[in-house]
Amino acid sequence: MTAVRMRSSDIKGNPLAYWQDVVCDLFVPLTCNAAESRSFDWEFVSDGISDLRLVEMRVTPHHVSHTREHVRRSADAYFILSQHVNGTGVVVQDGREAALQPGDLALYDSTRPYDLRFAGSMHQRIVRIPQRLLSDRLAHAERFTARPVRAQTPIGRLCSDFVTSSFGIIGHAGSVGTTVRDTLIDLLCAALRENTLSTRLDSAVSADVLRRRIIRYVETNLSDPDLNVEQIAGAMRMSARYVHMLMREMDSTPGRLIWSLRLDRCAQALSDPANAAIPVAQIAYAWGYKDAAHFARSFRSRFDISPGDYRRRALDQDTQA
Secondary structure, three states: OOOEEEEHHHOOOOHHHHHHHHHHHHOOOOEEEOOOOOOOOEEEEEEEEOOEEEEEEEEOOEEEEEOHHHHHHOOOOEEEEEEEEEOOEEEEEOOEEEEEOOOOEEEEEOOOOEEEEEOOOEEEEEEEEEHHHHHOOOOOHHHHOOOOEOOOOHHHHHHHHHHHHHHHOOOOOHHHHHHHHHHHHHHHHHHHHHHHHHOHHHHHHHHHHHHHHHHHHHHHOOOOOOOOHHHHHHHHOOOHHHHHHHHHOOOOOHHHHHHHHHHHHHHHHHHOHHHOOOOHHHHHHHOOOOOHHHHHHHHHHHHOOOHHHHHHHHHHHHHHO
16 A cells, blocks of 8 residues: 555645545545634545555544445445544444544444544544455454444453554554454454443343334334335434344334334224214325325235224224223
């Protein structure tokens, strides 16, 4: 890899726009925003060890977004390891947030959307890792993103110190570059596993909270005929794949959840005497169905009775009561 060293004072034009172009070249497509684009200040040095890209940067406050559109434009798949040196920062991915203090580490995945937030000036070291290198060593590596590895823990400190040492030999690794790469990845895997074991219960609780949020969002938006997993994922600020994973753990899918809740609401509406004069099709449309015939088939499949007969039976029982 070619070594690169730059700073905002060396370039002409908008420093924020130039920084965004530089970061996209170094990592993956993304968008950078800052309150003061003209006074935005940065410097970085970048080089490689084996097939790792290492970047050390100092940057004033900004916000980075890697969206689903950016993911579609990305040619390669990487995990990106962030080590915070000074300042504070937040890594957001898959509905999780990792607030980082000096020395802490966090991982994020270029094949899914993420946000990086820096409220103040920061100094950070970044390691771009080809995805296969980590996935070959760590099962379900995508589940370890946005989970802080604290420098106060023994294995966290060991891994963080090795990252720092790796940056110290940039340009001098030579024939031992592959050994340095493999040691860094092995230490990272060990730190991530230990971190996950210590927080497994918290993770289970977090997943349950996220599922409840998804269900609440779907319940609130059932009347939208275009409601789908991409819309849910966008509202939850997570990937569609992660939404599917959360639903799979409760033996469902986003589509089945929408289907089931819509039918429940339609059945409730059909059973309500206050809605007796409202046509069946109008009730179906009110709860997000686009086609009355499709609604009728779905309703019969779920309740083994037509919507009209279901209404008549429910209203007859209400009258008798």
